[in-house]
Amino acid sequence: MTSVLGCRKIKHNNSTSLILNFRYSLSIISALLLLGIFYLLPFLNEFFFFFGFEQLLSANRCSLYPHSHYWIASKRIVTPRGIVSGTVEIKGGRIVSVLEEEHWQKSVKSLQVIDYGNAVIMPGLVDVHAHLDDPGKEEWEGFPSGTRAAAAGGITTLIDMPLNSVPSTVSEETLGLKLQAAAGRIYIDVGFWGGLVPENAFNASSLEGLLKAGALGLKSFMCPSGINDFPMTNISHIKEGLLVLAKYRRPLLVHAEIPQDDAGYLENKDGRDNPRSYDVYLKSRPASWEEAAIKDLLTVSKDTRTGGPAEGAHLHIVHLSDARSSFELIKEAKKSGDSMTVETCPHYLAFSAEKIPDGDTRFKCAPPIRDAANKEKLWAALIDGDIDMLSSDHSPSAPQLKLFNEGDFLRAWGGISSLQFVLPVTWSYGQKYGITLEQLASWWSEKPAKLAGLSYKGAISIGYEADFVVWEPEVEFDLDENHPVYHKHPVSSHFLTTLSVYLYDRHTACNFSLWYFFSKECTLVWHRGLECVLFYDQISLVWS
Ligand SMILES: NC(=O)N[C@H]1NC(=O)NC1=O
Ligand SMILES: [Zn+2]
Ligand SMILES: [Zn+2]
Numbered sequence: 275m276t277s278v279l280g281c282r283k284i285k286h287n288n289s290t291s292l293i294l295n296f297r298y299s300l301s302i303i304s305a306l307l308l309l310g311i312f313y314l315l316p317f318l319n320e321f322f323f324f325f326g327f328e329q330l331l332s333a334n335r336c337s338l339y340p341h342s343h344y345w346i347a348s349k350r351i352v353t354p355r356g357i358v359s360g361t362v363e364i365k366g367g368r369i370v371s372v373l374e375e376e377h378w379q380k381s382v383k384s385l386q387v388i389d390y391g392n393a394v395i396m397p398g399l400v401d402v403h404a405h406l407d408d409p410g411k412e413e414w415e416g417f418p419s420g421t422r423a424a425a426a427g428g429i430t431t432l433i434d435m436p437l438n439s440v441p442s443t444v445s446e447e448t449l450g451l452k453l454q455a456a457a458g459r460i461y462i463d464v465g466f467w468g469g470l471v472p473e474n475a476f477n478a479s480s481l482e483g484l485l486k487a488g489a490l491g492l493k494s495f496m497c498p499s500g501i502n503d504f505p506m507t508n509i510s511h512i513k514e515g516l517l518v519l520a521k522y523r524r525p526l527l528v529h530a531e532i533p534q535d536d537a538g539y540l541e542n543k544d545g546r547d548n549p550r551s552y553d554v555y556l557k558s559r560p561a562s563w564e565e566a567a568i569k570d571l572l573t574v575s576k577d578t579r580t581g582g583p584a585e586g587a588h589l590h591i592v593h594l595s596d597a598r599s600s601f602e603l604i605k606e607a608k609k610s611g612d613s614m615t616v617e618t619c620p621h622y623l624a625f626s627a628e629k630i631p632d633g634d635t636r637f638k639c640a641p642p643i644r645d646a647a648n649k650e651k652l653w654a655a656l657i658d659g660d661i662d663m664l665s666s667d668h669s670p671s672a673p674q675l676k677l678f679n680e681g682d683f684l685r686a687w688g689g690i691s692s693l694q695f696v697l698p699v700t701w702s703y704g705q706k707y708g709i710t711l712e713q714l715a716s717w718w719s720e721k722p723a724k725l726a727g728l729s730y731k732g733a734i735s736i737g738y739e740a741d742f743v744v745w746e747p748e749v750e751f752d753l754d755e756n757h758p759v760y761h762k763h764p765v766s767s768h769f770l771t772t773l774s775v776y777l778y779d780r781h782t783a784c785n786f787s788l789w790y791f792f793s794k795e796c797t798l799v800w801h802r803g804l805e806c807v808l809f810y811d812q813i814s815l816v817w818s
Contacts, residue, residue: 345378346742348390352397352715353734361387362395364740372734390744394711397719397734398430398462398741402726403527403592403617403665404693406432406464409455410440415670415762420693421461423760427694428743429666430462433726436469436493437504438669444469444504446483453488463741465726467527469504470494475511481518490726491525493592496532496567497640500688513574513584520578520586525615525725527590530567530600531559531641550633555683556642561596564641568600578613590725591616593667595641597651605660615662615725618652620699621690623664625649633681639669640688653707656717663721664700668693673763691761701747711747 345361353372361378363371401424407414424432434452436443443449443466452466468489474480481492492515494507507515512526519526547554568591577584591604594616601616608614621639626646630637637643655661669689677686692699700714715733723732730739 343386345387346390346395346744347378347387348395348744349392350394350711351734352394352711354720357711362734362740362742367740369734369736369738369740371736393744393746395734396428396711396715396743396745397732397738398743399428399697399718400431400433400722400726400728400732401429401666401668401693401696401718402433402663402722403435403619404432404668405435405438405670405689407438407670408459409451411438413672413762414438415668415691417456417459417464418461419760419762420668421459421464423694425461426760428697428745429693430741430743431465431723431726431728431731432462433465433467433490436467436489437495437499437501440503442469442471442501442504443467443489444471444474444484445480446487449484449487449489463731465490465728467491467493470507470511470515470526472505472507472511475507475514478514478518481515482521485518485522485524490728491527491588491590492519493527493529495529496570497529497563498533499529509570509574512571513577516574516577516584516587516589519588520584523586523588524727525588525590527592528567528571529593530571530591531563532566532570534560534562534566548632549682549684550680552627552630552632552634552637552683555638556627556644558684559640559642561598561600561641561644564594564596564600565603568603572603572607572612575607575612575614576610579611585613588613588615588725590614592665593622593639593641594618594652594661595622595644595648597644597648597655601651601655601660605655608660615721616660617663617665617722618656618661619665619667619690620692620696620703621667622652623649623656624699624703633683635676635678635681635683635686637690638676638683638686638688639667639690653704657707657709657713662717663725664696664717665722666692666696670762691763694760697743697745 343363343365345363347361349359351358351360351362351372358372358374360372360374362369363373363378404420404424405415406417406420408416408420421432434443439452439455441448441451443452445468449466449468456464466489468481468484468491470481470492471494474484484492494512494515495504496506496508496512498506512528515526549555571589571591574584575589576582578587578589579585589612591614594601594604595618604614604616621637622643625637625643626649627642627644628646630643643649652661656664667689668691670691671687671689675687680686697714697718700718701709704714719732721732723729730737731741732738734742
């Protein structure tokens with residue numbers, strides 16, 4: 275296939291990527307000037323050495339094709355106006371035309387066309403909720419490992435959460451540290467959320483500094499986050515934050531759980547309950563926690579309505595698990611005109627509490643995975659369009675924090691590691707519900723790009739950035755220990771092994787799909803004789 279040759283050729287070809295790198299370095303320079311991050315000045319020598327050489331060299335190898343102007347063809351191109359058989363024309367990293375078959379065949383020189391046949395060309399996934407833990411907790415995950423796993427999973431843009439790294443991203447300065455840590459170490463486009471915490475919530479100029487410095491929006495917790503320098507906010511903090519966000523027309527993402535006094539969580543303080551029991555954990559964080567948080571949020575989300583004091587701001591509920599009361603409240607608020615969206619995650623759509631073995635802390639996340647009936651309702655809400663989008667909530671930790679030996683659900687780290695597998699998991703588990711490729715593109719690309727304010731990403735449309743995933747929905751692979759995993763901790767990659775456990779338990783054939791992947795180093799990975807290519811044209815940080 276031409277792309278194999280194309281890829282190898284690119285390893286030695288400089289022309290296209292020089293433009294890429296020029297653009298990349300320029301964006302960094304202008305950002306630095308713009309932001310006035312003067313404290314970075316002492317590092318600039320090193321910084322430009324890094325970018326000028328390392329980054330140039332590595333990115334030189336990342337272009338798909340030795341042309342800045344080329345076409346990719348397929349019988350299944352997922353566009354906002356449906357599935358098209360034809361070509362996407364790419365020039366300088368942007369989509370300049372999408373042509374149906376009969377229109378392109380005459381006009382395009384064959385050498386500049388990569389024909390993927392029946393493979394699906396979709397917009398690259400935009401994951402708006404992942405914790406890359408870098409700087410400071412690189413032993414949990416990092417920009418290189420995390421973005422590489424993302425690329426291998428078809429994600430071309432990732433927005434990093436402000437907590438789990440050290441320090442948390444809660445100021446212009448700490449955002450600067452993120453940029454520094456990401457520089458030259460990312461394989462896909464990366465943007466950042468900033469944190470809304472009690473310390474900055476009433477300090478509008480601090481929040482503005484964070485937003486002006488490039489944070490795409492803010493994130494806050496309504497319960498303890500598990501991270502000391504990321505304390506929880508109350509509704510007054512959130513109300514204030516929304517006023518600042520309104521000015522910048524940016525979203526607030528909220529972890530919506532408020533601890534309730536009646537919860538088993540408190541009852542177990544004396545250690546009477548068995549901490550290995552998933553049921554005990556589930557009861558310790560009941561749906562009433564989510565419901566209480568949503569009820570509280572609705573007292574301020576109305577401010578985001580047209581004519582309201584926070585018009586322009588937007589409230590986004592992350593990782594909804596409760597498909598009952600909490601979901602109904604969100605749905606009503608949206609109907610009333612509150613500017614709100616909600617996401618759920620593949621683990622809530624794939625697993626159910628009844629099947630989680632006691633002591634298996636790979637399944638621990640917050641809010642918890644609930645019962646099978648709840649899972650069905652989540653799927654229905656997603657398919658009806660009432661849950662707007664999906665995200666990974668990739669939240670890895672050092673393996674020892676999962677306490678695999680003790681299997682203590684109450685003390686183990688809460689977080690599931692899933693980045694590389696969100697596309698095949700969504701597709702595979704969605705088969706039962708007859709989900710379509712267009713729905714996948716909406717949940718994983720179009721809506722998340724919109725949330726992050728990336729108006730030039732998330733769709734295969736003229737003028738959009740040329741970020742794609744090319745994959746074969748019909749091809750299956752076994753998710754076993756031989757499967758290459760790029761997360762920092764592949765062995766304890768909770769989600770991966772969890773899925774395997776499930777599949778083996780049920781003795782079903784693995785129904786996961788294979789996608790092509792093309793890594794930055796131009797390493798072609800072959801699975802079952804199929805060439806894997808994911809390609810992306812823009813290697814740059816995302817700026818608002
Ligand atoms: N700190 C952190 O990443 N917490 C995440 N983990 C999880 O399971 N839910 C979360 O919010
Ligand atoms: Zn959360
Ligand atoms: Zn999270």
